[in-house]
């Protein structure tokens with residue numbers, strides 16, 4: 199193998215890669231925030247007494263989870279405009295990733311809700327809270343804290359999924375890596391650095407989230 | 419005389435095909451302490467839960483302070499009250515549970531304050547001082563900033579009682595509040611309940627502590643398979659049981 | 675009428691699309707097969723390897739799991755050809771998916787072995803079984819039952835990830851459908867169709883997994 203390493207060509211564009219990494223993080227944060235909201239609704243939906251609501255929620259989760267995310271991304275960006283639903287590429291990606299993460303978070307929240315002791319709701323009702331007040335003050339906060347570790351895992355895989363935004367030319371890390379790859383032909387260096395950046399980012403995110411988890415955990 | 423605090427007339431409750439309460443009648447006045455005893459599965463918990471509307475009942479009337487709980491008559495039909503109304507009515511009675519059911523993500527203080535703020539619409543300061551007063555009463559003021567997970571079972575139960583009683587309910591319901599506790603923690607909770615009885619709190623309680631029921635109650639009810647098997651003043655019920663079933667039950671629960 | 679046109683277009687392109695489906699199944703199947711074989715090795719080394727071996731295998735696994743699959747595919751595609759391995763996009767893609775699969779299977783195997791109570795090994799030792807016998811007769815049968823559901827989940831992940839090979843030009847299901855879109859502009863209907871076929875494939879895999887799971891469940 200006669201390949202001459204030359205990292206300088208890639209380092210020159212390191213700030214581009216960093217900005218791409220930053221954008222990926224932002225996309226993941228926004229999407230998981232919206233996804234949490236969707237997931238919460240669908241999780242309550244799956245546990246609803248109303249059969250139609252249960253059915254719609256379960257259908258959403260099962261459809262999204264069994265469809266490749268790339269198909270969802272392309273569908274939102276290229277096909278929805280046919281119905282007059284038009285987004286910019288970043289917005290389009292956020293919509294896709296939110297709906298996508300919502301389906302996974304539905305499962306997380308549903309499991310969290312089922313695991314709660316029934317006494318929690320009853321104690322809330324017995325001091326005169328309404329069903330809604332019980333959900334808002336007791337059920338959701340306790341469930342949320344209990345599922346924080348799964349939430350962290352979901353966030354990390356969501357962050358990795360932002361690499362797919364490159365498929366619709368959103369300028370995140372993978373997009374710039376491909377660009378640099380083509381422009382410099384420093385193939386090995388480019389992909390080594392790009393994947394190292396992802397790996398390190400995942401480590402850092404995991405460490406930060408573990409801190410957050412212990413900070414927010416219910417003391418016992 | 420003012421209307422009774424609790425009036426139950428011919429209460430029936432069914433879980434599917436299983437009839438759990440088969441016509442219960444009970445009247446309680448201000449300051450009454452009524453204990454429900456009876457073997458497991460006889461319907462004691464269910465009766466309490468109907469009073470707090472944690473269970474719906476099919477037939478009969480449960481009224482607290484003269485107001486029917488949970489239902490009203492509309493055009494001769496029995497209809498369930500709105501959620502908001504039911505929430506208001508639930509706050510008229512306080513409930514202490516077998517497993518405490520404290521809110522795990524809140525300190526002892528906030529456990530007591532939540533209902534005061536959300537249901538009684540108190541200002542934070544006012545709720546805080548009311549909560550302080552009741553935590554003091556149950557001997558838990560020193561632990562007010564602890565979370566439930568950091569408290570022993572007996573301490574959790576005392577906070578739970580403070581949480582219910584701080585709402586200033588007309589009637590307190592206690593469902594086997596000591597049966598999930600280690601034996602050495604039972605007395606600290608019973609003495610709190612005893613103090614409340616002394617202060618004239620109207621209470622309906624389920625207990626397996628026969629000596630305690632004997633000491634604290636103005637009336638004891640023996641529940642037997644969804645019916646009131648026998649009722650009367652504690653001395654009469656414990657010393658001269660009329661029925662075989664009660665005598666057998668008392669023997670098995672080692673009342674001396 | 676668009677729907678009718680879409681059906682016509684799909685029917686007209688049925689052979690290329692069936693080819694695409696066959697490719698998707700082939701890619702997924704081979705990746706899962708090789709990835710699982712490699713992953714079992716990874717899991718065993720993570721569980722029973724010496725300290726140094728464990729360290730290197732841990733780095734391998736963390737690196738692969740921290741890198742997005744898409745980046746892994748692009749990296750394999752570009753790098754393998756630069757270092758003189760003349761692989762087709764098809765082969766490079768399978769290689770990348772195999773690596774991805776191996777790291778996930780490795781963690782599943784490690785987790786399952788770890789979850790078996792230590793009393794099992796001790797009991798086996800106490801009746802005089804060798805490590806070999808202990809492993810094959812006591813540990814593995816218990817671990818397999820725990821591995822199955824997560825492994826099935828990984829398999830569906832691989833099927834979904836196989837769509838990413840379309841971006842390096844492998845004509846699997848998604849790309850074969852995209853080729854129809856580029857002729858007919860029926861993106862809404864055809865992306866929907868592609869998503870639906872993937873849904874079906876994964877649905878079948880999950881159902882099959884459930885059935886096997888129930889068959890081999892330990893009666894309780």
Ligand SMILES: Nc1ncnc2c1ncn2[C@@H]1O[C@H](COP(=O)(O)OP(=O)(O)O)[C@@H](O)[C@H]1O
Nearest residue numbers: 433436438456457458459460461462463464465
């Ligand atoms: N939610 C429920 N669904 C069905 N049956 C129930 C439910 N709750 C209680 N029961 C049944 O009702 C009967 C009375 O229960 P309970 O009131 O808890 O008795 P006790 O408190 O006296 O032990 C028992 O046979 C019990 O199995």
Ligand SMILES: [Mg+2]
Nearest residue numbers: 462463464594
């Ligand atoms: Mg009971």
